[in-house]
Amino acid sequence: MSSKAQSRIEALAASARRRRRLQAWLPWLVIAGTFILWEAATEIFDISTFILPAPSDVFLAAVKWWKPLLDDSLHTLISTLAGFGLAVVAGLLLGVAIGSSTLVYKGLYPLLIAFNSIPKVAVVPVLIIWFGIGVWPAIITAFLISFFPIVVNVATGIATVEPELRDVLRALGAKPSDIIRKVGLPRAMPYFFASLKIAITVAFVGSIIAESVAPNAGIGRLMMVASSRFDVPLVFAGLIVTGMMGIMLYWIAEFIERRTTGWATRGQDAQNFTPGG
Amino acid sequence: MTRPFVEIDRVAMRYGGVEGTLALQECSLNVQQGEFIAVVGPSGCGKSTLMRLVSGLWPATDGNVVVAGEEVDRPLSLVGMAFQNPTLLPWRSILDNVMLPLEVVPEHRKRLRAERAKYEQKALDLLKLVGLEGFGAKYPYQLSGGMQQRTSLCRALIHEPPLLMLDEPFSALDVFTREDLWDVLQQVWMARKPTVVLVTHDLREACYLADRVLVMSARPGRIIAERTVPFARPRNQETMVEPEFTKLVAELRGFIALARKGEEVI
Numbered sequence: 001m002s003s004k005a006q007s008r009i010e011a012l013a014a015s016a017r018r019r020r021r022l023q024a025w026l027p028w029l030v031i032a033g034t035f036i037l038w039e040a041a042t043e044i045f046d047i048s049t050f051i052l053p054a055p056s057d058v059f060l061a062a063v064k065w066w067k068p069l070l071d072d073s074l075h076t077l078i079s080t081l082a083g084f085g086l087a088v089v090a091g092l093l094l095g096v097a098i099g100s101s102t103l104v105y106k107g108l109y110p111l112l113i114a115f116n117s118i119p120k121v122a123v124v125p126v127l128i129i130w131f132g133i134g135v136w137p138a139i140i141t142a143f144l145i146s147f148f149p150i151v152v153n154v155a156t157g158i159a160t161v162e163p164e165l166r167d168v169l170r171a172l173g174a175k176p177s178d179i180i181r182k183v184g185l186p187r188a189m190p191y192f193f194a195s196l197k198i199a200i201t202v203a204f205v206g207s208i209i210a211e212s213v214a215p216n217a218g219i220g221r222l223m224m225v226a227s228s229r230f231d232v233p234l235v236f237a238g239l240i241v242t243g244m245m246g247i248m249l250y251w252i253a254e255f256i257e258r259r260t261t262g263w264a265t266r267g268q269d270a271q272n273f274t275p276g277g
Numbered sequence: 278m279t280r281p282f283v284e285i286d287r288v289a290m291r292y293g294g295v296e297g298t299l300a301l302q303e304c305s306l307n308v309q310q311g312e313f314i315a316v317v318g319p320s321g322c323g324k325s326t327l328m329r330l331v332s333g334l335w336p337a338t339d340g341n342v343v344v345a346g347e348e349v350d351r352p353l354s355l356v357g358m359a360f361q362n363p364t365l366l367p368w369r370s371i372l373d374n375v376m377l378p379l380e381v382v383p384e385h386r387k388r389l390r391a392e393r394a395k396y397e398q399k400a401l402d403l404l405k406l407v408g409l410e411g412f413g414a415k416y417p418y419q420l421s422g423g424m425q426q427r428t429s430l431c432r433a434l435i436h437e438p439p440l441l442m443l444d445e446p447f448s449a450l451d452v453f454t455r456e457d458l459w460d461v462l463q464q465v466w467m468a469r470k471p472t473v474v475l476v477t478h479d480l481r482e483a484c485y486l487a488d489r490v491l492v493m494s495a496r497p498g499r500i501i502a503e504r505t506v507p508f509a510r511p512r513n514q515e516t517m518v519e520p521e522f523t524k525l526v527a528e529l530r531g532f533i534a535l536a537r538k539g540e541e542v543i
Contacts, residue, residue, distance in 0.1 A: 165364045171332045172381045172436070173354025182380065186368050263368045263416065 053233040058240065061233035068222060069234075073241045076207055076218040079135050080245075083142025084203040088196070091147050095154025099188065100180050105155070116148040120206055124213040138210040138218060145206035146199035153195035157188025190264035193257035200249045204242055280346065281307035282472045283331060283440070288340030289497070290326050300326045302497035304340075310439075311470040315483035317529060318493030319537045324476040327498070328442050331474065332356045344440065354382060357433035357471075359446040363425035365417040365432075372413035375400045375431045382436045403431045406468075407461050423454035427461065434465060441473045447482065459485055463511060480526045480533075485512055490525075492532045502532045 035055045041047070042054040049057055062069055098105045120141050127137040161183050169179050211220025219238050226234035283306075290301040300323040308314050316324050329335045330342055333349040342349040357378070365374045379385040379396055389396055404413055407427040417425055426446060433441060443462075447455045463486060466473060477483050483490045484506055492502040504525060508516050516522055 162362075162364055164360045164362060165366075167329065167332070167334055168358045168360075168364060168432075169377075169381060170334055170352045171354075171356040171358050171442070172378050173352065173383060174381045178381055182377065183366065186366070189368075261368070263418075 050230065050232055053236055057233040058236040061231065062237040062241075065234055065237070069237060069241060072217060072219050072222040072238075073245060075135075076138070076204070076211065076220065076242070077245055079138040079211075079218065080142050080200075080203045080207040081249075083139040083144075083207060084146055084200055086139070086143045087147040087150055087199055087203065090143075091150025091195070091199070092154055092192070095151045095188070095192075096158060096180060096185070098151065099155035099158025100176065100184060105159075112148065112151065120145050121209055121213065124210050127210070128214050133214045133216045135217070137214055138207040138220075141210040142203040142206035146203040149195040149198045149202070150192065153191040154188050157191035158184040161187060190257075190261045193253065193261060196253045196257070197250055200253055201246050204246050208242065279310070282310040282312075282345060283308040283474070284341070284343040285327075285331065286341045286343070288330060288337040288342060290323065290330060290335070291338045299497040301330070301337075302499055304493075304499040306491055306500050308472055308474065310472055312489065313466055313473040313475070313487050314489045314491060315475045315477055315487035316491050316493060317477060317480060317483050317533065318498060319495050319533055320478065322493045322496055322536070323498030324493060325444050327493075328444050328474060328476055331440075332358065332442055353440070355436075355438050355440060357436065357438035357441045359426075359429045359433040359441075359443050361445045361449050363417070363422075363429040365425055365428055367417050369416075370413065371404070371409065371415050371417065371420070371428050372397065372400055374417065374428055375404065375413075375435050377432060378436045385436055400431070400435055403435060404428075406465065407431055408457075423450050423458070426450060426454075426458065430458070430462065430465075434469075434471075437469065437471075439471055441471045443473065443475045443477075445477055446475075448477070448479065455479075455482070460511075460513075462486060467510060480529045481517065483529070484522060484525050485517060490529060492529060492536060494536045501536060502529075504529065 039055050042052055047054075053061075094108075098108060123144065124137055124141055127140050131137055131140070158180065161179065165183060166179060169183065174182070207218065208220040208223075211218035212224050215221035215224045219242055223235050223238040226232075226238065285304060285306050288301055288304050289299065292298045292300060304323075304327065306314075316327065318324055326335070330337050331344065331349070333342070333344075333352040336350065344353060365371075366377070369377070376389075376396065379389050385396070401410075401413055404410060407430060409424060409427055409431070412420065412424065417428070420428070426449075430446065433443075447458055450458065459482060466486075473487075475483070475486060480490075487506055490504050490506060491500050492504075493499065494501045506525065508519070508522065
């Protein structure tokens with residue numbers, strides 16, 4: 001190889017490294033920048049803490065109330081995960097059923113859509129009548145809200161198996177269950193993980209709605225109590241903790257996704273410079 | 278003469294109810310065991326429909342389809358198929374893609390777990406035969422279109438099907454790759470003698486590969502002409518420059534031109 005080619009390859013690799021480093025740091029830079037802007041804005045425009053507390057006030061409130069904040073966020077995390085877990089199981093089962101049978105699809109879809117259009121806030125009082133104030137309304141609301149995206153995505157993945165591939169398998173004597181197991185399910189996995197990333201974030205919405213309507217425990221209750229005491233910095237602390245939990249779970253979902261369905265996102269990896277690969 | 282392996286007797290196929298499109302009508306043909314036939318015809322004449330009827334994937338509206346002495350009324354479990362698109366599974370390695378039929382065909386799936394090594398060797402041998410030695414661990418996206426199509430061919434052959442259905446398997450490839458794969462297919466056929474039905478719109482391909490070429494009419498499709506291909510095997514580049522070859526291709530082209538105008542031939 002000529003020295004010119006050598007130096008070009010090295011330059012390419014170096015620029016790819018720089019780009020990767022930037023990609024890793026960028027989210028943190030953006031978050032830090034947001035907080036700095038926010039702090040500066042409250043300072044410059046002299047915004048009252050009651051309207052928009054500065055990040056430093058929020059931080060102080062979080063430190064002051066760290067114990068209830070921790071307890072309540074753990075409570076919310078657990079009921080969210082419980083509801084989300086139920087949604088994953090039920091969503092996968094129903095998604096497979098809907099995706100593999102036109103009959104089930106035609107029969108259930110209108111009902112599912114009608115159900116998903118109902119604002120979940122309106123369902124919480126009913127759940128409280130049924131299950132009483134406690135952890136169940138939060139779990140079930142989280143389940144109800146995160147279940148739909150999973151069903152739709154899994155069903156899409158299974159229903160869009162190429163007809164030729166179906167023919168290849170059927171001509172070998174494959175049963176419908178073989179086709180779902182060998183092709184439908186693996187094919188639906190990227191859709192499934194994409195839906196998990198949506199589902200986990202909306203699951204928080206569900207549990208916190210329930211906690212706010214029936215304040216018993218959790219971040220939702222904490223924020224209701226704080227706002228009734230006009231402790232706006234603590235309300236914001238609750239919001240930020242919720243956002244952090246959302247990001248954390250999103251990352252976990254993404255990590256599992258990358259491990260199991262790397263074949264589906266290779267297009268994005270291709271941008272990276274991989275010599276000899 | 279023994280009983281044909283595939284007997285199609287005056288079948289009709291209509292899509293979408295009584296008023297639907299009539300894809301095939303009064304279509305009859307026989308294929309002997311171990312014979313290689315090619316079906317050519319104007320586009321949209323029902324060639325692919327015919328293939329699906331023979332495999333039992335779709336039921337015929339009228340007439341009889343008999344394969345290996347039995348009436349076809351459900352999907353056969355012994356057909357190897359390949360299409361214009363390789364339709365490989367992107368999450369499986371090349372080797373695992375080729376082994377897919379073994380996990381499905383009843384008689385193999387029972388033995389696969391116990392005799393995995395033996396089956397794997399068979400798949401590797403097949404990959405070697407089509408010129409993909411050393412690619413077993415790769416994934417489909419790492420291979421070119423031609424290589425993917427070779428893999429697809431291996432997948433159609435791995436369970437040693439007595440009947441091979443090929444629906445324009447080479448039409449998405451460039452000329453050089455295509456002619457390469459003709460030789461690969463010829464070699465496999467000569468080694469194993471499966472019964473092959475090749476649907477194609479490439480007349481040179483049909484004459485190069487088949488023992489017999491059948492011409493279909495425009496829709497509703499039926500067989501309007503038939504020519505036996507006389508050249509000795511293995512055929513090669515020389516075969517294609519023989520005057521006989523050129524004459525045969527020209528004759529078939531004439532049939533298709535007539536078929537497109539909807540005129541009678543025979």
